[in-house]
Amino acid sequence: VPQNEDFADIITLDERGYVVSDENCLTNLEGIFVAGDCRQKKIRQVATAAADGAVAALAACEYLR
Ligand SMILES: Cc1cc2nc3c(=O)[nH]c(=O)nc-3n(C[C@H](O)[C@H](O)[C@H](O)COP(=O)(O)OP(=O)(O)OC[C@H]3O[C@@H](n4cnc5c(N)ncnc54)[C@H](O)[C@@H]3O)c2cc1C
Numbered sequence: 499v500p501q502n503e504d505f506a507d508i509i510t511l512d513e514r515g516y517v518v519s520d521e522n523c524l525t526n527l528e529g530i531f532v533a534g535d536c537r538q539k540k541i542r543q544v545a546t547a548a549a550d551g552a553v554a555a556l557a558a559c560e561y562l563r
Pocket residue numbers: 501533534535536542543544545547
């Protein structure tokens with residue numbers, strides 16, 4: 499069960515409370531990224547969470563540059 503309520507006012511959550519993002523782990527709000535089980539996706543496993551972490555980190559680096 500996602501616990502994303504604290505972010506509900508700033509980023510888009512789906513009807514089940516998962517963070518909506520694109521394949522690059524970008525949320526609707528510039529500069530806010532999401533990774534792992536708390537985001538909306540089909541497969542929630544260690545491999546997909548770790549992959550999200552890499553994707554989100556690189557997206558954050560690109561944003562900062
Ligand atoms: C019973 C069970 C069995 C599973 N078996 C497998 C398996 O065999 N193979 C597999 O690949 N996947 C398995 N999974 C799924 C896998 O565990 C998850 O997909 C993966 O752990 C997600 O990683 P995450 O970093 O997104 O989230 P999590 O591992 O849940 O990490 C989130 C962390 O954030 C912390 N946190 C939460 N709120 C806050 C806060 N406000 N402030 C600070 N910290 C906070 C939590 O304490 C937690 O440590 C299983 C899951 C469960 C529940």
